[in-house]
Structure formats: structure tokens, C-alpha cells
Amino acid sequence: MKVVGIPRALLFYHYYPLWRDYFAGLGVKVVESKPTNRVILLAGLGTAVDETCLPVKVFYGHVQELKDRVDYLFVPRLVSVEKGAYICPKLLGLPDMVRHSLSNLPPLISPTINFNRRGQGLYKAILETATLLGVNPVQALYAFVRARARWRRWQALQHGGLSPMEAWAVLEGKGGGLPERKGKGLRVGVLGHPYNIYDPYINMGLLDRLREMGVSPQTAEMLPADIIAFHAGRLPKRLFWTLGQYVMGAAGHFMQGGNVDGIIHLISFGCGPDSLVGELVERRARRKGFPFLLLTLDEHSGETGLLTRLEAFVDTLQWRRGKE
Numbered sequence: 328m329k330v331v332g333i334p335r336a337l338l339f340y341h342y343y344p345l346w347r348d349y350f351a352g353l354g355v356k357v358v359e360s361k362p363t364n365r366v367i368l369l370a371g372l373g374t375a376v377d378e379t380c381l382p383v384k385v386f387y388g389h390v391q392e393l394k395d396r397v398d399y400l401f402v403p404r405l406v407s408v409e410k411g412a413y414i415c416p417k418l419l420g421l422p423d424m425v426r427h428s429l430s431n432l433p434p435l436i437s438p439t440i441n442f443n444r445r446g447q448g449l450y451k452a453i454l455e456t457a458t459l460l461g462v463n464p465v466q467a468l469y470a471f472v473r474a475r476a477r478w479r480r481w482q483a484l485q486h487g488g489l490s491p492m493e494a495w496a497v498l499e500g501k502g503g504g505l506p507e508r509k510g511k512g513l514r515v516g517v518l519g520h521p522y523n524i525y526d527p528y529i530n531m532g533l534l535d536r537l538r539e540m541g542v543s544p545q546t547a548e549m550l551p552a553d554i555i556a557f558h559a560g561r562l563p564k565r566l567f568w569t570l571g572q573y574v575m576g577a578a579g580h581f582m583q584g585g586n587v588d589g590i591i592h593l594i595s596f597g598c599g600p601d602s603l604v605g606e607l608v609e610r611r612a613r614r615k616g617f618p619f620l621l622l623t624l625d626e627h628s629g630e631t632g633l634l635t636r637l638e639a640f641v642d643t644l645q646w647r648r649g650k651e
């Protein structure tokens with residue numbers, strides 16, 4: 328049986344069940360890389376160009392963790408996943424960057440997905456992948472429709488407050504739902520790209536640390552899509568980046584009756600879109616006097632520094648609560 332590897336990085340945290348179930352429906356074995364660890368991070372840092380952002384460096388590490396145990400690697404070329412908006416240019420060029428920086432790779436499966444160009448949509452990608460793996464197109468379409476249905480169930484589970492991997496465990500019948508919430512009853516909106524928020528190695532366990540402090544984290548993925556779209560649509564000018572729209576939409580909701588005590592925004596050092604979106608969110612929070620903490624992640628981020636800032640922020644939120 329052919330084995331397809333999916334790196335546990337970047338938009339894995341947004342699309343995993345869709346990709347996994349689609350390939351499984353094509354009759355291939357699917358293998359993911361291990362959760363990010365020090366070896367994976369160092370492998371990525373040692374091979375990616377210095378100028379790129381931390382999430383892309385981590386992606387390189389995951390590719391290396393997988394490459395010798397699979398027949399193919401899935402590295403899609405994501406240009407646009409909705410009309411009128413785009414994904415970051417680094418994701419657009421990801422297959423080329425990986426191919427040119429890493430050696431001894433198995434063949435890459437890299438369909439182009441571009442909703443803004445006729446003939447480069449989802450169905451072409453589905454059929455292109457199936458042809459490469461020698462699977463009949465009808466079986467491929469059927470596999471995709473089933474995978475998409477499960478992906479939507481996974482998203483609905485996240486709307487109930489689960490992280491992507493918690494939702495996956497529930498979907499697979501291996502998890503019991505929401506972890507126990509204890510303590511202060513505070514709620515914090517956590518903004519950022521899913522690969523920053525949900526990779527506990529690169530964010531040093533942010534979500535678990537908040538939960539341990541008795542704070543319930545709320546993320547964009549936990550909000551219904553129409554709420555995100557409504558608040559993102561209230562900007563004077565529409566953002567070009569789909570992921571930026573998620574952040575701005577969630578930020579708008581959190582700051583306008585979203586029932587959170589404060590906002591933490593996780594951004595990556597070296598990320599162009601984050602530098603703009605981070606500034607917009609921070610200015611808006613300051614204007615409204617909304618408690619806001621910006622955390623910038625890079626390979627040098629230290630655990631002690633993060634914890635100190637987090638504790639100070641949560642103490643401030645607690646103090647404000649006490650005054651109300």
C-alpha cells in the first residue's frame with residue numbers, strides 16, 4: 328500500500344481531517360509527522376533560510392521527520408481558499424521552497440488550489456491527486472465528499488470550545504470532549520494563526536497554561552464562520568489575507584460583546600501579514616481600553632519570559648474583574 332505523509336505544521340491545524348480522510352478514501356495509508364519537538368525544530372532551523380518565519384521553519388523540520396518513511400509527501404500549493412482573498416505568499420511557494428532546500432525527498436503531491444483562477448479550484452486538485460496515485464476519479468470525488476462532511480463535523484466540534492486535536496480525538500471516538508475548567512472563571516480571546524495557537528511546542532503550551540491558571544481560552548476556530556465574516560466585513564477595507572480576516576473578525580467579536588476579559592495575540596517574528604494585522608488589532612484594543620497582550624514567537628522565545636508575561640496579564644485581568 329502506498330504511504331502518503333502529511334507534515335504536522337502550518338495548515339495541518341486547519342485542514343487535517345479533510346486531507347487525511349481524502350487520502351484514506353483513495354486507499355492509501357496516511358502518516359503524520361510527530362508532534363513538534365526539539366529535534367524537528369532544529370532540523371527546520373538548520374535547513375530553512377534565515378529570513379523566513381518560524382512556522383515555515385518548523386514545517387521544514389516536519390518534512391525531514393517524515394521523508395524517509397513515506398512514498399509521497401503532501402505539500403499543497405495554497406494560493407487562495409476563497410474568492411477575493413489570498414493565503415500568505417510563503418504558503419503559495421511552499422512546494423518550491425521545500426524542493427529546493429531539502430534533498431532526498433520522496434515525490435511531492437502539490438496540487439495548486441486557487442479559488443481566484445478558473446481551472447485551478449478544488450476539483451482539479453482532487454482529480455490531479457487521484458491521477459498521480461492511480462485512483463479512479465469517481466472514487467476520488469466520493470472520497471472527497473465524505474472527507475468534507477467529517478471535516479465540517481470537526482469544525483463544529485471546535486465551535487463547542489475544543490482545540491483541533493481535542494476535536495479530532497472526539498471525532499475518532501478517542502476523547503471525552505472539553506478538558507476540565509477550574510478556577511478564576513476568566514475568559515481570554517487568543518488570536519493568531521492556527522499553527523501558532525495549536526502547536527504547543529512553538530507556543531510553549533500557551534493554551535494549557537491558561538487553562539491551568541483557570542482561564543478559558545477562546546479562539547477564532549471556536550467561533551461560527553458567520554460571526555468572523557460579519558466582524559471582518561466591518562473593516563473600512565477588506566483584507567487580502569484569509570488568515571488575517573480570521574484574526575480581525577475574531578478580534579472584532581471579542582472586543583464587541585464577545586464575553587472575554589482580554590485578548591492575547593500570538594504573532595510570528597518575520598511574518599509580513601502579522602506585522603500589519605498585529606498593529607491593527609493592537610491599535611483598536613488600545614483605543615477601546617481593552618486588555619491586550621502581544622506575544623511574538625521566534626526560535627529564541629524563552630519559556631520563563633512567556634510565563635512571567637502571561638501571569639502578569641492574568642493577574643491584571645483578575646484585578647479588573649474584582650473592581651467591576
Ligand code: SF4
Binds near residue numbers: 380381595
Ligand atoms: S502568514 Fe506569516 S507566519 Fe504564516 S506562513 Fe505566512 S509569513 Fe509565515
